[in-house]
Amino acid sequence: MKDLKEFNISFIGLKDGEHHFEYVIKKEFFEFYNYDEFNNSNVHVNVLFLKKTTMFELDFKLTGWVEVACDVTNEMFQQPISSNLKLIVNFGKEYNDENEEILIIPYSEHTLNVAQYIYEAIVLAVPTKRIHPGIEDGTLNSDILDKLKEFEINREENEKIEDNQDIDPRWNKLKDILIDKNKE
Template sequence: MKPLKEFTIPFVGLKIGKHHFEYKVEQAFFEHFEYEDFNDVNIDVNVELEKKSTLLELHFKISGWVNVNCDITNEPYNQNIENNFDLVVKFGDEYNDEYIDILIVPHGTYEINIQQYIYELSILAVPIKRVHPGVNDGTLDSDILKKLEELSPKVKEKKEKEEDIDPRWNTLKKLLTDK
């Protein structure tokens, strides 16, 4: 996959200290990754790069919303997302990204592309189960919800359940209370 130039940070010319970078991520970013679960995207990404003499520390913070379909009703809604991530970039003999929060790049590297980290942070910030807020508070009026309510199994009352219990169990219950 071809890296997007706007997410490449040339750190070789930066002074030692903290540097801030801001990005606006929209739907085209996820189309580049061929990720089609989002209907629309509006995410702000703040990256704080702290350059030290032997390594780089990056702190990612994303916030915004993604428009996804509800898992229950398939109605689209805006899901708010937030996520943080810290990455340490060290210099070594060869490229190594085996560790979650440590990236080793070869000596002589002068820039780093952060698009993959932004992509993963955004995807992982979305809850596993996507439920429209109207489903939880009962304000969503949907044909699917009405049909699910109609087809859901009805819960019998507790009295009916007690009548269905085998009478031999009642004798055993007495043993527990005779202590």
């Protein structure tokens, strides 16, 4: 995948109406963008291309997974993703992509490359906090997770420690003021 020509949609020869395009996004796709957050990927992209006489409407539906590192344990796992993206393409004097939902291309254009939109939709579909599903359901066995549990502070022990500490009496007076204020 030296270039992204397979993501070019040549709309000159297309009749008005709906057209469907399908792509499967693998790791090589992200290598083109020098994006190394994903170890691997398998994302299916369905593009519904609605051609009208003066404009186009594109509806991207993305489903699949990307392999990422867990933020807690650094274990690799397949993060499921699902996303939709709608794009309207109009014609104008010059190229303009300032609006994220409307793309203006010059009248002289005859193809539209959708690779950048697919790339952005996949990257934005991945959650900012990536947690291995084995952590949530307790099935993951990891040295890092065991070490984190070892250092975990027990809430009850922490409260006992706080109760045993001598508190400056001035703080107690302030607490009384707040309690009186909340009663009013």
